[in-house]
Amino acid sequence: MSQVVDNLYTDKVPLPVATKTKFMNHVNEEHQDELALFVEAFADTKLSNEMAVVVAEVYSDGLLLEASVQNVGLLLNLEADARPDAVSQFFIEFENVIDETITLKSQYINLLQVASKKLGKQAIKQQERHFTVIDGYYASPNMFRLVVAAPADTPLNHAGYAYLFEMNADVSISHESTNASEKLQRYYTLRKAWQDAETQQIQGWVDTYIHGDTPGGNWARAALAGTQLKSVRDYPEKIAHLNDGQCLLICDETSIPTVANLLENWQNPIAPIVIVVTCDVADRVYLQDIEFSQTLAQIDNFKQHNIVHILNTPAINLPDTIISTIDSCLEATSIHIDKIWGAISAADAKVLRRQLKAQFDLSRQDMVMKVYWRAS
Ligand SMILES: Cc1cc2nc3c(=O)[nH]c(=O)nc-3n(C[C@H](O)[C@H](O)[C@H](O)COP(=O)(O)OP(=O)(O)OC[C@H]3O[C@@H](n4cnc5c(N)ncnc54)[C@H](O)[C@@H]3O)c2cc1C
Numbered sequence: 001m002s003q004v005v006d007n008l009y010t011d012k013v014p015l016p017v018a019t020k021t022k023f024m025n026h027v028n029e030e031h032q033d034e035l036a037l038f039v040e041a042f043a044d045t046k047l048s049n050e051m052a053v054v055v056a057e058v059y060s061d062g063l064l065l066e067a068s069v070q071n072v073g074l075l076l077n078l079e080a081d082a083r084p085d086a087v088s089q090f091f092i093e094f095e096n097v098i099d100e101t102i103t104l105k106s107q108y109i110n111l112l113q114v115a116s117k118k119l120g121k122q123a124i125k126q127q128e129r130h131f132t133v134i135d136g137y138y139a140s141p142n143m144f145r146l147v148v149a150a151p152a153d154t155p156l157n158h159a160g161y162a163y164l165f166e167m168n169a170d171v172s173i174s175h176e177s178t179n180a181s182e183k184l185q186r187y188y189t190l191r192k193a194w195q196d197a198e199t200q201q202i203q204g205w206v207d208t209y210i211h212g213d214t215p216g217g218n219w220a221r222a223a224l225a226g227t228q229l230k231s232v233r234d235y236p237e238k239i240a241h242l243n244d245g246q247c248l249l250i251c252d253e254t255s256i257p258t259v260a261n262l263l264e265n266w267q268n269p270i271a272p273i274v275i276v277v278t279c280d281v282a283d284r285v286y287l288q289d290i291e292f293s294q295t296l297a298q299i300d301n302f303k304q305h306n307i308v309h310i311l312n313t314p315a316i317n318l319p320d321t322i323i324s325t326i327d328s329c330l331e332a333t334s335i336h337i338d339k340i341w342g343a344i345s346a347a348d349a350k351v352l353r354r355q356l357k358a359q360f361d362l363s364r365q366d367m368v369m370k371v372y373w374r375a376s
Pocket residue numbers: 162186187188189190206207208209210211214215216217235252253254255257258279371372373374375376
């Protein structure tokens with residue numbers, strides 16, 4: 001599936017700019033870890049943490065990836081024979097050639113699935129899932145909770161396991177009659193899942209942030225008991241790096257379900273520092289009643305010491321406020337942040353990813369700052 005290019009120029013014709021620019025910008029900014037995964041899986045090359053990898057070109061039959069050394073100073077400190085090449089190229093071939101019927105997105109997801117399987121990692125799954133609404137209520141003033149009956153193979157302990165729900169899905173409508181461009185979809189995380197002791201049925205919570213008249217919030221509030229919900233994709237969040245080291249978690253209303261689940265299942269003996277951003281102080285109660293894992297329950301005053309709230313208002317610069325909050329948490333301690341997981345808006349994630357990576361000298365694997373929503 002791959003071939004090392006070694007500075008050879010191919011005679012391939014790149015895809016037209018209109019088709020690929022948005023894709024390249026998005027993947028190069030937010031999914032470098034996946035590109036490194038492709039290089040490892042298909043070119044048997046594990047890129048060192050000092051290497052950044054980007055899509056340099058997109059062809060109808062594959063991606064040209066370019067890995068380069070980010071920290072040149074560090075490179076110069078290495079013995080000559082220990083230095084990786086400054087720039088290496090890898091051609092990663094798609095399973096199918098892109099044409100009118102095969103999309104770039106489908107081929108990228110396919111690469112992700114094959115690479116993850118090869119390396120024994122969990123990946124996106126393109127599959128239909130059906131949930132039945134049992135109940136709905138507010139878990140906090142702006143967080144609407146759906147209690148659902150879930151498929152039997154639903155993961156019970158994977159914090160951040162999300163589903164891509166179709167807002168206008170009517171399960172009685174066949175695939176052929178629903179045009180892909182008409183589909184309105186939103187990811188929502190399985191906040192918690194369990195097996196009901198009486199019925200043996202798998203049940204779960206899906207918590208949706210309600211902020212005005214928006215498709216996600218309207219979909220959740222309209223789902224009465226008995227409503228069938230359809231998801232078309234499973235997305236397991238990347239959390240494996242949080243198993244050890246001093247972790248920092250950053251969430252807003254859209255990612256607080258993942259953080260709540262992480263804290264319920266936390267096994268890492270070092271307690272994380274948690275930054276929680278909400279637009280309404282009243283939503284702080286969301287984390288009030290959660291039952292911390294045994295590991296965290298043993299730590300004195302974990303909630304008071306380690307969970308820090310930020311009120312998001314139009315008057316603040318959120319990335320700056322998050323950075324200064326972290327600085328004051330660490331002030332007068334010798335704590336060093338080893339790992340980060342966060343999920344916020346695209347604009348803020350872009351700024352924080354750069355700043356925090358540099359501030360704590362974090363590798364690609366240890367710094368996960370996801371985009372959960374975009375300003376429209
Ligand atoms: C993997 C993944 C898991 C997710 N899990 C959840 C989840 O469990 N619960 C959940 O509620 N969302 C979750 N999201 C986000 C969700 O998919 C939606 O993008 C989000 O809820 C906004 O959708 P909407 O239809 O309500 O608003 P949109 O119509 O998409 O947005 C309307 C406006 O609201 C603003 N907006 C949206 N979110 C916020 C915010 N947090 N703070 C301030 N302004 C905002 C935007 O600027 C936009 O202008 C997840 C996203 C991903 C990628």
